Amino acid sequence: MVNLSRYTLRGMATVGALAGFAALALPNAQAAQTSSTTKTAATAATATTADPAIPNGAQPIVIGNPPAGDGVTTKSSLTNVVRYNRLYKTGPITPSKCKEVNVSLRTYTGVNQYLSQLFRCTYAEWALPLKQAGAAYKVAPKLVVTTARTINSYCGTVTDTAFFCAYNGKSWIYMPTGQIMSFWKSSPTLARAYATNTLAHEYGHHVQWLTGILNASWQRQRAFSTYAAQLEESRRRELQASCLGSASIGANKRYYPMAGGLYQQWVYVVTNSGDQPGGVRDHGSLKNHRFWSFAGFNAARSYAVAGNCNTFNATSAYVS
Secondary structure, three states: OOOOOOOOOOOEEEEEEEOOOOOOOOOOOOOOHHHHHHHHHHHHHHHOOOOOOOOOOOOOOOEOOOOOOOOOOOOOOOHHHHOHHHHHHOOOOOOOOOOOOOOOOOOOHHHHHHHHHHHHHHHHHHHHHHHHHOOOOOOOOOOEEEEOOOOEEEOEEEEEOOEEEOOOOOEEEEEOHHHHHHHHHHOOHHHHHHHHHHHHHHHHHHHHHHOOOOHHHHHHHHHHOOOOHHHHHHHHHHHHHHHHHHHHHOOOOOOOOOOOHHHHHHHHHHOOOOOOOOOOOOOHHHHHHHHHHHHHOOOOOOOHHHHHHHHHHOOOHHHH
């Protein structure tokens, strides 16, 4: 299991039998980044003078099974669930056509209003792909926006970070306001990009949970015999959540709109998110986090689809 000693956690999902696993080549849809993309990221990285570190969310925790959907099966092998899930064959993510709320993120009230609107939009965007995947698409997580630094949940206690929790058929997305409000003081645009990307990422874990990927991945991770293999499984899970989150942002980019300064700061966020030097290697390198974020945002030539986010079918180099 990934080292989660910094968190006090309760139980995890029930351990299941581990099917055989061998890394495959990266799917064609996940082409390597172009030089123009790299240049854009480099430009955005200079857009803020503070160069703040972008914190990772906590590991998503699942206790019990997700609500059953029409086409989600628990009888398939764990590898089949994560690698050949019906989610990857779904069509474009539906744009919610929601616009960004014009509020200050200096206060709890503003952050709550901003995130609540984005949450409703993200739920609407994922409804059709989840239905096509056979998942319980009407089941939404509960959004908890809080000023508390330490959060007590059904999954345990987490400090100073956003996280996803699923417990007995229900799920929650916890969003502390402290980091968002802190970024706002130095760069309001960075705060908006960080808040948008963080919520989208955590909702990506909800999509994984409803489709059975999250539970299966945790079971695979616990069954691996080496710490290195367990960490790689964690990175596959986290990088996929970032890709799925970016896909939902990209699907609605014309309406939000994700352009100009907001887009540049979003690029900065995804370029500087991931495992930091000396830290636990459980979320993915900065390079790979940026790669999978762009894979989702630019999926299928502007048609954002979940199939571009199959990190479980990628070689180890793409999830390092």
